[in-house]
Amino acid sequence: MKQKALKIWNPGMECMDREQMRDLQSARLRETVRRVYDNVPMYRARMDEKGVKPEDIRTVDDLRYLPFTDKPDLREYFPFGLLAVPKDRIVRIQGSSGTTGMPIVAGYTAKDVETWTEMVARGVTAAGGGPEDVVQVCYGYGLFTGGLGLHQGATKVGAMVVPMSSGNTKRQIAMMKSLGVTMFGCTPSYAMHIGETIRDMGMDLKDFRLKSAVLGAEPWSENIRTRIEELLDIDALDIYGLTEIAGPGVATECLFKNGMHVNEDNVIVEIVNPETLEPLPYGEKGELVFSTITKEGMPLLRYRTHDLSRLNPEKCECGRTNVRMERIMGRTDDMLIIRGVNVFPSQIETVLTNIEGCEPHFMLTVERTGTTDSMEIQVEVNDRIFGDTVGHLEQFRRRIREEMKSALGLSAEIKLVEAKSLPRFEGKARRVVDNRKL
Amino acid sequence: MFVKQISVFLENSKGSLSRMTRMISEAGLDLIALSIADTEHYGILRCIVTDTEKGYQTLKDAGYTARLTDVLAVYVPDHPGGLADVLDVLRDESISVEYLYSFVRSSGSHALIIFHLDELERGAEVLTRKGIRLLDQEQIRSL
Structure with a gap:
């Protein structure tokens, strides 16, 4: 820990007695369930189907009787089918970085934006931020919640905000130096890239005033944290969020770096067994499931994140009492996050099956060189594709590369391999080799 | 042919x-x-x-x-300019060579070169017309 001062943005909510927090959550849950039952046809239909009435849900413990929600629901009811308020009350749309062909979006009321802002403000404060700080936002601005989320939260705590968005590393660094930036936010891999670039440019860290960074939007590890902290001489802190629930700030880490504090006055977090969907006790590893309990625009109950983690309800050394979630340990599905973009192996298969004559078999290898992730997709050459000239095969390869790029939003190297040389699977296919050392 | x-x-x-x-x-x-x-x-x-x-x-x-x-096995005179003469014939007829390669075995006064052309049929006619010999599968096998 590089910093000494421990600040808490909203001690009332962040350090509440756990019994009291439970009561607050139960009251807010009751209200939310009633509201979605009355206003969102999907919830009403699903609860009726399970024979659950709003009045059956009295406390947090009754959560288990409610049906789950998942990403496909957001696609099915895209764009406004899950709103619990009239559309005029929506003041903001944000979307997911996911790229499965169909975007997902979430609508926010003015109060939802405020709640989200409050959650990020708590995180910025927990990372040592306040009015005296200069916060550079190197997350992308746009539908993606990273840029605007941190922007709003840092503005709320009174910091001077530098809205750089992502990219153009040398310019980012020049700004950090000349404005005396003390904090910044981006993906962990980009933070590492910034650190390495500063080092490679032969610049002296003494010319910077950096003290901490709020890093999220992709999985990382303690090793990467250590490297970033050494490169930049800062506290590198984890932040978790997802568009469906709010955006970044659903949970944020404090300077003790021992798990992310979940903003429990706004969300109820559960850990469930991803196979049976049975709730698991604190301390057990499982899938994170969130229910929003203050959200007006698009409330979600028991939303499955497919992220694996563990919960710790013990009071933190920083004084906060809300439950902490461990850094994301993996996914329950086969989704990969490559350069901040969600990639599902099924997307690759779809691209291949749409190309006439192409085999659906493939192997995806993900590598990390320095701080950059790269993908190689192996595709078999069969008789229908094989055209006797290099020009013909290269044209085929180019076509796959272009279609992958437009479907995934990422460039991939396409490697042609001999027919039937790739493994065939019975049951669950394992077509992904992730060689990144996180 | x-x-x-x-x-x-x-x-x-x-x-x-x-x-x-x-x-x-x-x-x-x-x-x-x-x-x-x-x-x-x-x-x-x-x-x-x-x-x-x-x-x-x-x-x-x-x-x-x-x-x-299908490719053409062309019997090219083994002297300087022999191949160039064959290629000129094709060029004059606007026929493109997609690839060519020579034989492992050779035949005295002639080199054997395999041609793949964008217009194989017409290429064969043109070459034959110009007196350039093409070998068939049987002839190649018995070289």
């Missing part, structure tokens, strides 16, 4: 070439002509063997991606 060539897709990996050529020899076949087009990750091996059907079947049975392609 045409000669059947076998084309095989091969990955660039250690031993892939020897494995494939060994298979041809174990089937009792001779390679009469051979060429490889290579790229960073893969290559295309093109060859003419003493028994095309058997060679093709052997490779297919072993799981290779292979195909038969």
Whole structure:
């Protein structure tokens, strides 16, 4: 820990007695369930189907009787089918970085934006931020919640905000130096890239005033944290969020770096067994499931994140009492996050099956060189594709590369391999080799 | 008039070439002509063997991606400018050469070169008309 001062943005909510927090959550849950039952046809239909009435849900413990929600629901009811308020009350749309062909979006009321802002403000404060700080936002601005989320939260705590968005590393660094930036936010891999670039440019860290960074939007590890902290001489802190629930700030880490504090006055977090969907006790590893309990625009109950983690309800050394979630340990599905973009192996298969004559078999290898992730997709050459000239095969390869790029939003190297040389699977296919050392 | 060539897709990996050529020899076949087009990750091996059907079947049975392609076996006078003369004929007729390679075996006063053209049929006619000799599969086999 590089910093000494421990600040808490909203001690009332962040350090509440756990019994009291439970009561607050139960009251807010009751209200939310009633509201979605009355206003969102999907919830009403699903609860009726399970024979659950709003009045059956009295406390947090009754959560288990409610049906789950998942990403496909957001696609099915895209764009406004899950709103619990009239559309005029929506003041903001944000979307997911996911790229499965169909975007997902979430609508926010003015109060939802405020709640989200409050959650990020708590995180910025927990990372040592306040009015005296200069916060550079190197997350992308746009539908993606990273840029605007941190922007709003840092503005709320009174910091001077530098809205750089992502990219153009040398310019980012020049700004950090000349404005005396003390904090910044981006993906962990980009933070590492910034650190390495500063080092490679032969610049002296003494010319910077950096003290901490709020890093999220992709999985990382303690090793990467250590490297970033050494490169930049800062506290590198984890932040978790997802568009469906709010955006970044659903949970944020404090300077003790021992798990992310979940903003429990706004969300109820559960850990469930991803196979049976049975709730698991604190301390057990499982899938994170969130229910929003203050959200007006698009409330979600028991939303499955497919992220694996563990919960710790013990009071933190920083004084906060809300439950902490461990850094994301993996996914329950086969989704990969490559350069901040969600990639599902099924997307690759779809691209291949749409190309006439192409085999659906493939192997995806993900590598990390320095701080950059790269993908190689192996595709078999069969008789229908094989055209006797290099020009013909290269044209085929180019076509796959272009279609992958437009479907995934990422460039991939396409490697042609001999027919039937790739493994065939019975049951669950394992077509992904992730060689990144996180 | 045409000669059947076998084309095989091969990955660039250690031993892939020897494995494939060994298979041809174990089937009792001779390679009469051979060429490889290579790229960073893969290559295309093109060859003419003493028994095309058997060679093709052997490779297919072993799981290779292979195909038969018609090509011309051109009997090119073995003196300076011999090949250039043949190419001029094709150029004058606007016929493009997609690839060519020479034989493993040669025949005294003439070199044997395999041509693949964008217009194979017309190319054959034009060359024949100009007095350039083309060999057929049987003639090649008995060289």
